[in-house]
Amino acid sequence: MFSPQFNVCIPFLLLAPLFNVCMHPFFNLCTPLTNCSHLEVYIAMTYNQRLLADMSLLRLQQKHVTKAIWEGNEILLRLRRHAIYCMKHNDRLDDYIKNLIHHAGFRHFLTLTHIEINHHLITALVERWRTETHAFHLSLGEAIVTLEDVVVQLSLLSMKN
Amino acid sequence: MITGVSSGDLVPLYGQLLGFVPPKIVYKGNSIKLSWFNNEFQDLPHDADDVTVAQHARAHILTLIESLLMLDTSGSRVHLMYLLLLSDLDNVSNYSWGSSVLVCLYHAFDHRVNFNQENIDGCTLLLQCWAWDRTTCLSSPVQGLSEVDVANGLGFSLVKR
Numbered sequence: 001m002f003s004p005q006f007n008v009c010i011p012f013l014l015l016a017p018l019f020n021v022c023m024h025p026f027f028n029l030c031t032p033l034t035n036c037s038h039l040e041v042y043i044a045m046t047y048n049q050r051l052l053a054d055m056s057l058l059r060l061q062q063k064h065v066t067k068a069i070w071e072g073n074e075i076l077l078r079l080r081r082h083a084i085y086c087m088k089h090n091d092r093l094d095d096y097i098k099n100l101i102h103h104a105g106f107r108h109f110l111t112l113t114h115i116e117i118n119h120h121l122i123t124a125l126v127e128r129w130r131t132e133t134h135a136f137h138l139s140l141g142e143a144i145v146t147l148e149d150v151v152v153q154l155s156l157l158s159m160k161n
Numbered sequence: 162m163i164t165g166v167s168s169g170d171l172v173p174l175y176g177q178l179l180g181f182v183p184p185k186i187v188y189k190g191n192s193i194k195l196s197w198f199n200n201e202f203q204d205l206p207h208d209a210d211d212v213t214v215a216q217h218a219r220a221h222i223l224t225l226i227e228s229l230l231m232l233d234t235s236g237s238r239v240h241l242m243y244l245l246l247l248s249d250l251d252n253v254s255n256y257s258w259g260s261s262v263l264v265c266l267y268h269a270f271d272h273r274v275n276f277n278q279e280n281i282d283g284c285t286l287l288l289q290c291w292a293w294d295r296t297t298c299l300s301s302p303v304q305g306l307s308e309v310d311v312a313n314g315l316g317f318s319l320v321k322r
Binding site: 064065068075078083084086087089093101104106109118122129131134143146147151153 | 195202204205209214215217218221222224225228229230232237247250251254259260262266267270271273274275276280281285286287289290291292294295
């Protein structure tokens with residue numbers, strides 16, 4: 001019964017009381033367990049490439065990209081990037097046009113400098129996305145991009161005023 | 162609420178809203194080559210009236226939306242589905258652009274994880290900035306903001322990285 005995988009679990013179990021981390025048991029990579037009754041679940045996760053014992057909620061696992069990744073078909077995402085004239089040549093835009101773009105609520109995009117998108121970061125994040133809950137399942141719990149983030153990051157309003 | 166018209170013939174609108182009718186070679190269905198779009202709207206004529214200025218602003222906003230905020234996987238083409246929403250530029254800021262950007266992003270994630278696509282559309286810029294913001298160990302260093310920057314509303318993360 002005490003397989004090598006079990007030994008791998010031991011350090012996490014010992015550390016468990018030190019971290020009172022959110023115990024959402026989705027896709028945890030190294031989340032410590034505070035409750036020993038979860039031991040079996042945890043061993044199952046380690047054996048079965050860290051899937052939940054109870055997959056009733058994540059019912060689309062068969063279609064999920066993790067299946068392909070575990071079979072060795074990992075791919076780096078290709079992102080669409082286009083040159084956008086009004087961002088690249090902001091200084092050549094006429095003030096009248098700038099005013100209208102400001103007025104329409106898109107003014108922050110004219111102030112953007114060139115930002116490199118990290119393909120690896122995007123790929124890693126999107127692999128952890130779950131369609132059933134519409135959230136990223138990370139080792140510390142679930143995370144989600146909200147409307148508030150859109151407002152803060154892109155300054156695009158989602159409601160009037 | 163934002164919905165775009167993706168079917169039907171939008172050619173009659175080109176002349177009215179954008180001030181040109183594109184040659185047949187650059188459009189397919191209702192989408193136009195981005196490179197042609199960028200070339201056509203580079204410089205505002207010196208004797209431009211309000212209508213021409215509005216047409217140029219519409220074109221720039223449309224390229225921003227289609228090439229940065231709500232990308233599709235069609236490569237380097239600009240779809241004109243949102244052009245109708247830009248007909249009254251005073252009203253553009255009343256639309257909930259933020260929520261549609263978020264919906265497009267969720268849709269892109271769903272497609273990636275369920276169909277194992279190699280390309281990803283949606284606003285990956287938003288995802289990266291969100292990840293940087295929420296997981297500071299991932300982010301590149303932030304340059305300091307001066308008081309003038311803050312006063313100009315440049316305090317959000319995109320600008321200073």
